[in-house]
Amino acid sequence: MAIRTDFAEGAFAPSHRADVAEALASQSGARIDVNRRRGRAAALNMAGRFETLERARTDDGWDIPEELPPFKTEVQVEKPRTALTRNESPDIPFDRSINPYRGCEHGCIYCFARPTHSYMGLSAGLDFEAKLFAKPDIAKLLERELSKPGYKPRPIAIGTNTDPYQPIEKEWRIMRQVLEVLEAAHHPVTIVTKSALVTRDIDILSRMAKDGLAKVALSVTTLDRSLARAMEPRAATPAKRLEAIKELSEAGIPVGAMMAPIIPGLTDHEIERVLDSVKAAGAREANYVILRLPFEVSPLFRDWLLRNYPDRYRHVMSLVRSMRDGKDYDAEFGKRMKGAGPYAWQIHRRFQMACKRLGLDQQRLPLRDDLFVPPLGAGVQLSLL
Template identity: 55%
Template sequence: MRAPARATTAQPATRFDTQTRSWEHDGWDIPEEERLLRREVSIEQPRSVISWNQSPDLSFDRAINSYRGCEHGCIYCFARPSHGYLGLSPGLDFETRLIARPTTAKVLERELGKKGYVVRPMAMGTNTDLWQPIEAQYRITRSVLEVLHAWRHPVMITTRGALIERDMDILSEMAALNLCEVGISITTLDAGLSRDMEPRAPTPARRLGMMRALRAAGIPVRLMMAPIIPGLTDHEVEKILTAAREAGAHTARWGLIRLPREVSPLFQDWLERKRPNHAAKVMKLLHEMRGGQDNDSNFHSRFRGAGPYADLLAQRIRKTRARLGYAEASKDLDCGQFRQPPRAGDQLSLF
């Protein structure tokens, strides 16, 4: 089966399935433009929306995700296996059968108001992109920002979605209070490679433009150079760091590609179809950096890899960041302003 404008053509079964599916031609010659896979959106009413973690290699302990699945369709996305919990495939289903959670903001407000809630920066965009195309219709992410702004709750954002520019009015007000920072994800500056790898995400040039727009609005910008793919994109790290710095990024983080569970066969199939001349080299280098495996789930090494090639990559990035004047770390966001917003009829303070 062909799937125009999609990163994968596969619909692999999840690790929970006892049956498999395969595509068979039915004899009908349907014009290609009529076979484009359209997205389907289902609605979920969540009982809780804050996801908690205790990972020692993450800079946050809580996160919000407004959607399940992501129409950007990045072939390397480590969140693909999460669709298996819904009985959906991590392949095309992940890109086309999306779940929206329209009551996220309402549930969030209830959770923030619970007795004993201790404020720390909230992460947004840690699983799937909150500013993916369907956000234009559902506006769930904007409603979440409105709640966080009202409660004076600090937030750390990661996205590659251009829709974030729509919400710069809220973000600029939060930035003025030292309550937010935005990370823009850039994997390559090669528009052709990006088109194949991230078929429905904004182009690299567009993402650099997003950085400039956010910075002009007074919003701190962080480069998220991830994932780096050895043998395919790692030769670009200096160029990406330079371009992002010129666009206004003040800090830069990076991560090596991760291939958990169903992501590995999907990614390797993509390599063989889209970059066959690179496939063997990419997997060889990854195995060198992952202890002979496709993936490494251990804390710390899962993001950086191990071995001589991983050490050399880290050294290149460290020296380039220093040369370009990147800050060592992001400024701590202010957790001291957190408070329940006043309600209609409340007695307001004079001071």
């Protein structure tokens, strides 16, 4: 049964809200009890899009209490064959990246990487936040790949899929191992994160920055702590992210800010305030991405919006669809990052004007790739010369 989501005026009277949310949940998978998902953004754990079966809880008539354990963070080891992920997307300014982890404990409800958990036979919902994969061998793989004859260095982007400084990094320290390999090879790197944990590695990053080999961007989506807690439950608070920008800047590390994503009707009114704040903290440049809702992210986000901001649901989704050709998402290159249409243009102009006023629109700082020295002794055949 299709569930209508473009509701008429008055549809959000209290008596209707629970019914609407429950109907949407039944379309996308059973909602998980609040006590089992406490501290998580997603309330659904529907089957991935590649699964042939989907399970849903139903009342079988037996009045037997069912005590299910809460969702706890579980980490499995993944052994990839390569460290570098290549892409040829024309609207992405990098051609290679590293993902030390799969899944993300930050649990940002809007995360466009959620659907990647479907490739593991897991849900893009709560599984993405709680069932994580660590790649402890990735630094060794990276060293081997950098050692290959003919390798040509270009900046490696880290944090473009899931956050390399999510909470489990405190224990696994995979990101630090990757940085140690890159520093030894004098290889350029760019990092995007929502975590203040990045300041742990200021020692490495500051040395690399002196040679023009590193820069960092903190993603600041909102200054509203309550909204951030609901939307990005296990990421650093907005204040901590601003402090991280300041610490990185004072250490001589080029630091920028990302407002990623901007959610129309929910966070777009903060554009100027966010940019003022990151500039005051020491950011040199800024960029943004419009909310993206591919595959399973759409029902997850819509369910979250109904639970947390039911009075804004209709307005937010109307604006989203106005920028996506009437759909929840449009993956067309050139449109997927910034959207299209009058409202997308208005956001772009506001962001552009604020950056110009603050001096955040200067030329992007290029990173050097002429200092690269291939690692030795990484299991690669050495030359006899």
